[in-house]
Amino acid sequence: MVWLRxxxxxxxxxxxxxxxxxxxxxxxxxxxxxxxxxxxxxxxxISQSTMLAVGAVYYLLFTxxxxxxxxxxxxxxxxxxxxxxxxxxxxxPYDFVAVPVWIPSAMLLDLTYWATRRNKHMLILVGGxxxxxxLPLFNMINLLLVRDPLEVAFKYPxxxxxxxMTPIEPQVGKFxxxxxxxxxxxxxxxxxxxxxxxxxxxxxxYRWMA
Numbered sequence: 001m002v003w004l005r006x007x008x009x010x011x012x013x014x015x016x017x018x019x020x021x022x023x024x025x026x027x028x029x030x031x032x033x034x035x036x037x038x039x040x041x042x043x044x045x046i047s048q049s050t051m052l053a054v055g056a057v058y059y060l061l062f063t064x065x066x067x068x069x070x071x072x073x074x075x076x077x078x079x080x081x082x083x084x085x086x087x088x089x090x091x092x093p094y095d096f097v098a099v100p101v102w103i104p105s106a107m108l109l110d111l112t113y114w115a116t117r118r119n120k121h122m123l124i125l126v127g128g129x130x131x132x133x134x135l136p137l138f139n140m141i142n143l144l145l146v147r148d149p150l151e152v153a154f155k156y157p158x159x160x161x162x163x164x165m166t167p168i169e170p171q172v173g174k175f176x177x178x179x180x181x182x183x184x185x186x187x188x189x190x191x192x193x194x195x196x197x198x199x200x201x202x203x204x205x206y207r208w209m210a
């Protein structure tokens with residue numbers, strides 16, 4: 001049953017990586033198409049840190065080799081850059097999709113697994129917390145480099161944009177005040193149980209194909 005285990009493993013990696021790309025595009029939409037950009041960055045941070053944790057922990061525990069979390073994050077990064085290029089080819093601005101900075105957080109996950117001598121529980125607790133805390137910090141670059149979200153939203157309106165997401169007057173002072181701190185706090189709390197889910201998925205996979 002080794003072939004079935006490996007096939008399921010690689011299929012899971014592809015599915016999660018593709019879904020993370022779709023999630024990134026949607027989270028990126030929120031950055032550009034809401035006037036509450038600080039709230040959208042918190043959503044962005046939570047969604048990306050949890051998506052990274054569940055796939056990377058699964059992959060890391062499946063192989064047992066430190067470094068595979070970084071490899072997984074690299075796969076997600078490549079997929080998202082491809083999606084970014086596709087949106088750009090359709091006529092949207094280059095910064096329409098904000099590509100998350102996953103790799104440094106994944107490196108911390110690998111480092112935790114290596115430093116704790118492949119301790120699964122420390123990987124979940126410490127690694128999950130580090131991912132949740134670090135990803136919003138590394139992704140602050142996205143807030144600094146993207147163009148003004150209202151300018152982009154008005155210039156490139158979405159034909160299917162629901163009324164409640166229509167850009168209105170900017171919320172002065174709320175774009176850079178608190179999104180990183182709030183995103184890091186919420187992500188640190190939520191990423192740990194999601195990392196545990198990734199570990200549990202690995203256990204279920206082995207049991208199902210034992």
